[in-house]
Amino acid sequence: MMCPHSIAAFWRVAPIAMLVACAVFSAHALSLRGILVDTQDAPVSGADLWLRTETEVRKTRSGEEGAFLFENTPVGACEVVAYKEGLAIGGFSAFLVNDADMRIVLEESQELSFRVINQNLFPVPGARIKFMLVRDAFRVSVDSLLDHGFPRLRADDNGIIAVPFLPKNAFVQLLIAHYHYADISVAYLPVGGKRQDIILQSGVRLGGRIMNDETPIANAHITVLIAGAGGRQVCSETISDPEGFYSVYLPDGEYYLVARHPEYASPEPKSILVSQEKEDNVLNLDLIRPHRIEGRILFDDQSPAPGVWVEFSTQGQPAAAVHSDAEGRFALLAPSPQGILRIIAPPGYMTDALPEIPVNMGETRHARLDAVRLLPLPQITGALSMPDGSPAARVVIASRNLPHPLWTLSDDEGRFGIQLTYQPNVDKIGFVAEHPTEFFRREFTVDLKRNRPLRLRLRDYKPEPFPEPPQSAEAAGLVNQPAPDIECAHWFNSTPLSLADMQGKIVLLLFWGGFDDSPDGVNRIEETRVIHAAFLGNPELVFLGIHDDAADPDEVSTFIRRMNIEFPVGLDAEPSITFSKYHIRSIPHIVLLDKQGLVRYAAVEDRLLDRIKSLLARGEWKG
Structure with missing residues (x-):
């Protein structure tokens, strides 16, 4: 397949552009101004x-002092590209919600040159660059800029494409197209490097027509998606002609197509199997007469809230989305009269009501909602005390009914504070506060609409017996056996370690991978990080992370910094030696070793703190 999954990186703004095709912008908009300078800071x-x-x-065009101004810029995704002959292009890509001032540096230029050939190694004259991403910093949508004077970047008779105005020694991602071949993405070509050959694959023509009932729809935006490891990703895009017809060239494979237009609602993506063996590869798409939902989003002081996303879903699937304009207004074109409207509050805010609004318009084609107010996200504060009334220090506090759990510790005076970072789908959040070494606990509920400081006293509790967690027979066979030693190729936050260094201590082994950004994975890392902080300075307990061997040391170091991990982490020796010794089948996974060096728990499920306390109790309670 020549539509690789990485192609999604080329279209970071394109999905946004498609989703907001139905947005209606107000007359009041933003000002985008800036200055162009060279590397010597001269205008x-x-x-x-x-x-x-x-x-x-x-x-x-920039003025005498290098200044430029774009007035009446709408809220939303934008790209700025600057070019002057003799210098490298510069740029800026962002999602604007306020007036912006920017400074763009035009560096020394260098040429990027490559040859485009087909599968028979013949040059492909006329191949063109549709899109560039420079240094992962700014986008250049070449196709969109051509009618406005941007230089054409096409292959000559020898298939050579030369781009003379790129920053020296930069890396560039490209999307290359030709009307007889499938589009191809090229990742990270080095500017100034050795000329490379880019091979275009023969494509199969997929065509069709965009209609509403019997009316052809011109200028509809057609997006071709391909299924990938991270879900459906953009593979190609095109625009329907005045008669509603479109065509794209694709390699054999299964694709999903969606059409969007500012006057119609879009149906669900339709699938088609494209093959050279088929006589016709045709897929017609019907746009839908929309149900229009209008509203306004305001901050608590009644000022407009621009750039707030509003989504409409039916049967749990996203169907349409827009964002608010500079006046906080939005107009969403829904394909169905019934569904859920969700206001996605920006970071630091929540809506004055639950963010999900049930919608049932019946036969009505136009509905106007009451204004939605954004309120600052509350901070949950309080103080915990022990059963005897003394301050409860280093108590682990965790939410219980959120998809992304919140974790924190009480300080030496028993005080705690939890700042919400996103709006929950519930008004009431359940928490549990648990002492790290004693069997004291307190469950409590916070009503976000009536938030106030809390004063809570921990209570005795009797832990329930531990059920055997699901695990492989091999892992179960490790229990009560001497723990296999660990073998790591590289260590972080520590000098090299072995289990022999930890005799007489309880050892927590966290098997993990920084690439795992699933909610369960992130939650387990955060839980371990907070519990480690609760036991900081405790000589009886050691925390060790074992990262899978698929990453290189620089990547692991980045993961550790991003996740604020302070305990020692080892990068497993190849080929997954430590993972194999402990029969690790999925991550994250925790194994607990007792003070005798035996594997006591080969899995912990959601009872990590209880299991640690049972080992610290030296057999007084075995569960």
Whole structure:
């Protein structure tokens, strides 16, 4: 397949542009201004600048002092590209919600040159660059800018494409197209490096027509998606002609197509198997007469809230989305009269009501909602005491009914504070506060609408017996046996370690991978991190992380910093030696060793703190 999964990186803004095709922007908009300078900080005058937003492309030129201005810029995704002959292009890509000032540096230029050939190794004249991503920093949507004077980047008769205005020694991602071949993404070509050959694969023509009832729809945006490891990802895009027809060239495979237009609602993506063996590869798409939902989003002081996303879903599947404009207004075109409207509050805020609003419009085609207010997310604060009334220090506090659990510790005076970072789907959040070494606990509920400081006293509790957690026969066979030693190729937060260094201590082994960003994976890492902080300075307990061997040391170091892990971490020796010794089949996974060096728990499920306390109790309670 020549539509690799990584192609999604090329279209970071494109899905946004598709989703907001139904947005209605107010007359009041934003100002985007800035200055162009060279590497010596001298102003660059007379440079061409292009602004691409979700609805248009505009062009201007920098003034004598290098200054430029784009007025009446709508809220939303935008790209700015700057070019002056003799210098490298510069740019800026962002999602704008406020007026913006920027400083763009035009560096020394260097040429990127490569040859485009087909499977028979013949040159492909006329192949073109549709899109560039420079240094992962800014996008250049070449196809969109061509009609506004951006240089054409096409292959000559020898198939050579030369781009003379890229930053020296930069890396560039490209999307290359030709009307007889399938689009291909090329990741990280080095500017100034040795000329490479890029091979285009023969494509199968997929065509069809975009209609509403019997009416052809011109200028509809057709997006081709391909199933990948991370879900459906953009593979190609095109626009319907004045008669509603479209065509794209694709390799053999299964694809999903969706069409969008600012006056219609979009149906669910339709699938098609594209094959050279088929006589016709045709897929017609019907746009839907929409149900229009309008509303306004305001901050608590009644000022407009721009750039807030509003989604509409039916049967649990996203069906349409827009964002609010500079006046906080939105107009969403829904394909169905019935569904759920969700207001996605920006970071630090929550809606004054639950974010999900049931919608049932019946035969009505137009509905206007009451204004939705955004309130600052509350901080949950309180103080914990022991059963005798003394402060309860280093108590582990965790939420119980959130998809992304919250974790924290009480301080030496028993005080705690939890700052919400996103709006829950519930008004009431359940928590449990548990002492790290004693069998004291307190469950409590916080009503976000009536939030106030809490004063809570821990209570005795009797742990329930531990059921045997599900695990493989091999892992179960490790229990009560001497723990296999660990073998790691690289260590972080520590000098090299072995289990012999930890004789007489309880050892927690966390098997993990930083690439796992699933909710369960992130929660387990955060739980372990907080419990480690609760036992900081305790000589009886050691925390060790074992990272899977698929990552390199630099990647693991980045994961550790990002997740604020402070205990020692080893990068497993290849080929997965320590993982294999402990029969690890999935991550994250925790194994607990007792003070005699025996595997006491080969899995912990959701009872980690209880199991640690049972080992610390030296057999007084075995569960």
